[in-house]
Amino acid sequence: MTKPETILKAEDIHKSFGRLEVLKGISLEARNHDVISILGSSGSGKSTFLRCLNFLEIPTSGKVTVHGEEILVKNGKPQNVRHIEDIRSRLGMVFQQFNLWTHRTALENVMEGPVQVKREPNAEARDKAEALLKRVGLEDRMHMYPSQLSGGQQQRVAIARALAMEPDAILFDEPTSALDPELVGEVLKVMQSLAAEGRTMIVVTHEMGFAREVSSEVVFLHEGRIAEQGPPDEMFANPKTEVFERFISKVK
Numbered sequence: 235m236t237k238p239e240t241i242l243k244a245e246d247i248h249k250s251f252g253r254l255e256v257l258k259g260i261s262l263e264a265r266n267h268d269v270i271s272i273l274g275s276s277g278s279g280k281s282t283f284l285r286c287l288n289f290l291e292i293p294t295s296g297k298v299t300v301h302g303e304e305i306l307v308k309n310g311k312p313q314n315v316r317h318i319e320d321i322r323s324r325l326g327m328v329f330q331q332f333n334l335w336t337h338r339t340a341l342e343n344v345m346e347g348p349v350q351v352k353r354e355p356n357a358e359a360r361d362k363a364e365a366l367l368k369r370v371g372l373e374d375r376m377h378m379y380p381s382q383l384s385g386g387q388q389q390r391v392a393i394a395r396a397l398a399m400e401p402d403a404i405l406f407d408e409p410t411s412a413l414d415p416e417l418v419g420e421v422l423k424v425m426q427s428l429a430a431e432g433r434t435m436i437v438v439t440h441e442m443g444f445a446r447e448v449s450s451e452v453v454f455l456h457e458g459r460i461a462e463q464g465p466p467d468e469m470f471a472n473p474k475t476e477v478f479e480r481f482i483s484k485v486k
């Protein structure tokens with residue numbers, strides 16, 4: 235069998251904030267249907283790395299390729315800026331704090347990208363948004379504003395909003411960390427169903443159950459480098475580094 239196609243490739247990503255080097259050369263490849271969990275202690279560079287993939291942060295150096303379109307960065311300067319918008323539209327992003335538009339209903343939040351960015355006709359975008367909200371279990375909440383929704387419901391709207399752009403891959407940055415414990419499960423369930431559908435996902439998470447059971451690959455970041463990487467079964471059964479062993483003994 236041939237390997238699934240590469241959706242996203244990051245090569246030797248470095249990022250410094252002033253004199254602080256946060257990412258010290260990170261490379262990662264996501265193939266179609268991969269679910270990659272990124273683990274690591276707070277401050278290890280997980281969010282920065284995710285944000286470098288869609289150029290919410292400009293890496294200091296390195297190369298990002300999405301769907302064959304590459305952006306090489308040298309000295310903080312992207313060489314082919316015109317690809318940035320394209321790469322962004324191909325990568326969905328789900329944030330810890332949902333980042334929904336507070337003055338728009340759930341339905342309007344999901345329609346916004348397709349109408350404004352992709353210029354889809356309103357009726358078409360509405361049909362699609364309704365189907366997606368149904369998909370995440372919110373058919374009876376479509377006309378509510380974010381403030382009328384629980385955290386778990388807001389995060390599901392955010393996931394539907396990402397899906398509406400028909401991304402090649404979805405990046406999640408600790409999607410359940412801001413939720414009350416009893417709401418975590420409903421969001422993980424949606425993410426698990428996306429994985430089962432074959433969606434390509436890169437997920438920064440502290441949910442060890444998700445990392446172990448849902449992901450195809452786990453990446454452990456430590457002080458801006460990949461300290462360990464591999465299939466979850468192997469990694470959790472046989473940590474190769476002391477730092478990862480210590481990490482999993484703390485979070486279990």
Ligand code: ADP
Pocket residue numbers: 251254256274275276277278279280281282283
């Ligand atoms: P994680 O998501 O793993 O907790 P981050 O990527 O958010 O880690 O942060 C890694 C390091 O980079 C931290 O020391 C943080 O303070 C620093 N950092 C992140 N963003 C910025 C920024 N915009 N300016 C300065 N330092 C930053």
Ligand code: MG
Pocket residue numbers: 280281282408
């Ligand atoms: Mg973070």
